[in-house]
Amino acid sequence: TDMSISYTLSLSLSLCSDHQQALAERVSLSSMLAKSQADLPARRMKDSYIEVHLPLGSEPQLREKYLTYHNTVRFGRILEDLDSIAVLISYSHTHNPALPRSPLSIVTALVDKIDMRQHIIYPDCDIKFTGHVTWVGKTSIEAKMHMSQVGTYRPVLDATFVMVARDPENKRAAFVNPLTPEGPEEKKLFQEGETNKSRRVELSTASLLKVAPTDEERKIVHSLFLNTLDSKTVSFRSRVLPPTSVWMEDAKLKGLEICHPQERNIFNRIFGGFLMRKAYELGWANACSYGGCRPNLVAVDDILFQKPVDIGSLLLLSSQVCYTEGKHIQVRVHSEVFDPLTRQHNTTNVFHFTFASDSDVPNIVPKTYGGEGHHHFTGCFSIDPDISMLRLNWL
Ligand SMILES: CCCCCC(=O)SCCNC(=O)CCNC(=O)[C@H](O)C(C)(C)COP(=O)(O)OP(=O)(O)OC[C@H]1O[C@@H](n2cnc3c(N)ncnc32)[C@H](O)[C@@H]1OP(=O)(O)O
Secondary structure (H helix, E strand, C coil): CCCCEEECCCCHHHCCCCHHHHHHHHHHHHHHCCCCHHHCCCECHHHCCEEEEECCCCCHHHHHHHECCCCCECHHHHHHHHHHHHHHHHHHHHCCCCCCCCCCEEEEEEEEEEEECCCCCCCCCCEEEEEEEEEECCCEEEEEEEEEECCCCEEEEEEEEEEEEECCCCCCECCCCCECCCHHHHHHHHHHHHHHHHHHHHHHHCCCCCCCCCHHHHHHHHHHHHHCECCCCCCCCCECCCCCEEEHHHCEEEEEEECCHHHECCCCEECHHHHHHHHHHHHHHHHHHHHCCCCEEEEEEEEEECCCCECCCEEEEEEEEEEEECCEEEEEEEEEEEECCCCEEEEEEEEEEEEECCCCCCEEECCECCECCCCCCCCCCCCCCCCHHHHHHHC
C-alpha cells in the first residue's frame, strides 16, 4: 500500500562513520524534544506500518550471511533483523517531517514473545517482514511483527517487542506520539497492549528474589527434591540422581564476547540484536548438547534488556538448561558485563528460549533451591514464575 514504506535491511542508521562526532551532534537535538505527550500529534497504526523484503531466494550472495551448516536460516540473524525493524517501526511512528532528524534515541527494552508458527526457515526462499505499532504508553512503544516466507508467504513467526524512547544522549525517558486505534481490530490490538503492559509490570515484580514461590511452584520443587533424596541416609546433603536425569550443574555452557566497535548502534552502545544472536547461539548449543540432537526453536520469551552494554565491555554469557518436559528443553541465558579492572559484574540481559528435540530428553534436576550455587546465577532454577509457570501453561 502507499502507506507502507519498504526499507532495505542494511540500515543506514548504523552506518555512521564518525561516532564521536555523531554523538556530539546528537546532543544538540535535545531542544527538539516534546515537553509533554499532548504536544505530539496522534498517529494511526498504519502510519508506522512497514514491510521489509529480504531477498534470500533471489540474491544468493546475501544467503551466506543467513545460512546454517544444515541448510536452514540462522535464527540469530532473524533476531537481529527483527530488532532493526522494531526500531524502524518506532521511528516511523514518531517521525516528525518538520525536523531534519529525530531527537529520540530508541532502545529495545523487552522482547515480550516470539511464537514460531513453522520450525524450519528455508534459505532459498525470500522473506517478508511486516509490522506496526500496536500500543503506546508515555515513553514506550509496543510493536508487533510478522515474518512469512515462500511464494505464498506462509507465516513463520509472530513477534512482540517493547521499545523505549530516550533523549538524544540516552539519559532520560522521552515522550512518544499518542496512538489512535481505528476500527474494532485495531481497538482489540490496543486493548491487548494495555493488558500486556499490566502483565509486564506484574512479572517484573514477581522475581523469586522478591516474591516467594506460589503453592503450585512449591509442590513441583518439593517433589523434585523428594525424588533425589537418598533413602539410606535421609540427609539433605546426600542426594541421588534419579534415572534418565541430569543435574542442573551439568547442563551449562558459557561464553565470552569482547564488545568491539563494529557492533555498536548510533548511541555508541552494543546492538540489542547482536546480544540476542550471541545468546541464542549459546542457548542453542547448550540445548543441542543436552538433547544430543539439533533442536528446533519453539518460542522466545521475555528477553529483558536491563542495562545497555558499552563498547569495549567483556560480556560473559552463561546458559543453563532450567526446565525440561518431554521433548522440550528450556534454556535461560544470563549475560553480564565484567569490568576486569574493577572486577565488577553487572547483569545486562536475561534471555529465555524453548527448544524441541527429536525425542524425549532427560529430566533436568536441581540440587539446591537456587538451582545451583554459582553466585552469578541466582534464581536460575525454573521455579521463577517468569520461566516454569509460563512454560507449564504453554506446553
Ligand atoms: C539504531 C539504534 C538501534 C537501537 C536498538 C538497540 O539495539 S538498543 C540496545 C539494547 N537495549 C538496551 O541497551 C536497553 C537497556 N535498558 C535500558 O537502558 C533501560 O532498562 C530502559 C531505558 C529500557 C528502561 O529504563 P527505566 O526502567 O529506568 O526507564 P523508565 O522507568 O524511565 O521507563 C521508561 C519506559 O519504559 C517502560 N519499560 C521499562 N522497562 C520495561 C519492561 N521491561 N517492559 C515493558 N516496559 C518497560 C516503562 O514502563 C516506561 O514506559 P511508559 O513511559 O510508557 O510508561
